[in-house]
Structures are given as structure tokens and as C-alpha cells.
Amino acid sequence: MRAALSDLPQAEVDELLEDTEEHVRELAREHGEDQLELRLGPPEAYAAELRSAAGYPPPPQPDEPTRQIKQPRSDGVETLALIGLIVTTASALLFGASLRSYHTTPFFLLTGLVGLAVSLPMLTRGKEGVDAVAQLPTVRALTPYLTPDESTLTGKVLAYVYSLQPAWWLLRVLPVVALARGGAIGLVVLGVPAAIISIMVGHYSRTDRRLLWLVVPANALVASVGLYYVAGF
Numbered sequence: 006m007r008a009a010l011s012d013l014p015q016a017e018v019d020e021l022l023e024d025t026e027e028h029v030r031e032l033a034r035e036h037g038e039d040q041l042e043l044r045l046g047p048p049e050a051y052a053a054e055l056r057s058a059a060g061y062p063p064p065p066q067p068d069e070p071t072r073q074i075k076q077p078r079s080d081g082v083e084t085l086a087l088i089g090l091i092v093t094t095a096s097a098l099l100f101g102a103s104l105r106s107y108h109t110t111p112f113f114l115l116t117g118l119v120g121l122a123v124s125l126p127m128l129t130r131g132k133e134g135v136d137a138v139a140q141l142p143t144v145r146a147l148t149p150y151l152t153p154d155e156s157t158l159t160g161k162v163l164a165y166v167y168s169l170q171p172a173w174w175l176l177r178v179l180p181v182v183a184l185a186r187g188g189a190i191g192l193v194v195l196g197v198p199a200a201i202i203s204i205m206v207g208h209y210s211r212t213d214r215r216l217l218w219l220v221v222p223a224n225a226l227v228a229s230v231g232l233y234y235v236a237g238f
Contacts, residue, residue, distance in 0.1 A: 006022065006025075006048045006049075006051060006052040006055075007022065008048075009048060009049045009052035009053070009064065010022075010052050010055070010056065010064075012064050013056075013061060014136060014140070015140075016136045016139035016140055017059075017061075017136060019139075019148065019152060021055050021056075021059055022055075023152060025055060026152070027155075027164075029041065029045070030155060032044060032045070082126050082127045082130075082134070082137070083127055083134065083137035083138045083140070083141060084141065085123050085124070085126070085127070086123070086124040086126075086127035086128070086134065086138050086218075087138055087141060087143065087144065088120075088123065089120040089121060089122070089123035089124030089218070090120070090124060090217070090218055090221060090222075091120070092116060092117070092119065092120030092123070093117045093120035093121050093124070093218065093221075093222045094120075094221050094222045094225045095116075095225075096113045096114070096116040096117030096120060096222070097113075097117055097222040097223070097225040097226035097229070098225040098226070098228070098229045099113045099229070100113040100114055100117065100226060100229070101225075101226050101227075101228070101229025101230040101232070102229045102232070104230070117222065121218065121222075124218050128215050128218060131215070132214075134215075135214040135215055139214075150163060153167075170207060171204070171207070173207075173224075174200075174203045174204045174206075174207035174208075175200055175203065175204065177203055177223075177224065177227040178196055178199040178200045178203050178227075179196070179231075206219065206220060206223075207220065
């Protein structure tokens with residue numbers, strides 16, 4: 006399937022196969038690899054279905070000139086976006102840790118907003134901008150950990166951790182509710198809407214990667230607030 010999609014940018018191929026790969030592996034475990042083509046069709050045909058569903062043109066024929074797939078722009082904005090994500094995440098982490106010393110809290114809030122502002126030019130480009138960030142060498146080096154190979158022990162552990170994401174989407178609202186000290190009423194009034202929003206954002210971030218500029222700092226903030234709350238006892 007990867008070979009059939011090889012004329013597309015690598016980042017887009019990884020995105021297309023992210024969920025499909027696990028589905029194929031599961032079918033192989035349940036029914037055997039020799040049954041995959043019977044159930045899914047030839048790899049080239051299955052890849053063509055994915056390509057069509059994602060809105061990409063069909064692959065060039067051998068006697069046709071190779072189509073030029075539009076590559077993401079590389080003008081430095083994607084690097085600024087990555088820096089902005091790092092700054093915003095670090096600021097969120099330090100913001101939660103500084104709740105006991107209120108004089109530094111506004112500073113970390115300000116740096117977080119600056120990091121988000123630096124990322125905005127890339128975020129306004131939509132999928133093209135996110136693909137450009139995915140092509141950065143630093144991000145590409147993390148790809149094996151973001152899309153783990155379950156044939157290795159490390160890959161199996163990472164895949165299991167990633168499978169717990171829905172539980173994390175629900176649990177990450179608890180430190181915020183606890184910090185609000187609203188008791189049972191606060192858990193219902195604040196916790197339920199926050200849990201719904203958290204689950205929705207987590208779900209849609211799997212398809213719209215721009216939400217990672219919100220999700221990653223939010224996770225860092227929740228983790229630091231959780232540590233702050235535990236340390237308060």
C-alpha cells in the first residue's frame with residue numbers, strides 16, 4: 006500500500022495509513038495474512054480507495070508524465086510554529102507549577118500567548134501548514150514513536166499507551182475541577198461540560214492536527230496542575 010501511494014508526500018502517506026495500518030494488523034491477527042487480500046482486495050486497490058476518499062488524484066500511469074504533487078511551502082513559518090508549540094507547552098507546564106507563587110503566573114501566561122501567536126501564521130494555512138511542520142527533521146525523527154511498529158516490544162508498549170487516550174481525555178478534567186474546589190456540585194457543573202469538550206477536542210485532533218497546538222499545551226497544563234494539587238496535601 007505504501008508503494009502504491011509513494012507518489013504522495015511522505016507525511017500525507019503516514020496520515021492516510023495511520024488508522025488503516027492498525028485495522029489491517031488486526032485482521033491479520035484474527036484471520037491470518039493469507040486472508041487479507043480476500044477481505045480487503047489487492048493492496049493497490051485498497052490504497053486507491055484510500056487515495057480517492059482523501060481527495061487525491063489517481064497515480065500516474067507508466068506512459069504518463071509523473072504528476073507533480075504540491076509540496077508544502079517551506080519559508081520558515083513551519084519552524085516558527087514548532088518553536089511556538091514548544092514555548093506554549095513549556096509555558097503551560099510552568100504556569101501550573103507556579104500557582105503557588107502568583108507573581109510569576111502572569112509571565113508564563115504571557116509567554117504562552119506569545120508562543121501561540123507565533124504559531125498562528127502556520128495554523129491559518131490548514132492542512133498544508135501542518136504537513137510542512139511534519140516534514141521538519143526534528144518531527145520526522147519522532148515519527149517511529151508517533152506511529153509505532155507493533156512488531157517490536159517498544160511499539161507494542163507505545164500502541165497500548167496510545168490506546169488509553171480516550172480515558173485520558175476524560176481524566177484530564179479532574180485536576181481542573183479539583184483546583185476549583187467546587188465539591189460534588191462543581192464536579193457536575195464544571196466537570197461534565199469540561200469532559201465533553203475534552204473528549205471532542207481529543208477526537209477531532211486525530212484528523213485536524215492543528216488542534217495539537219491546543220491539546221499538547223493543555224495536557225502539560227493539566228499534568229502540572231495535577232502535581233500542584235497532589236503536592237498541596
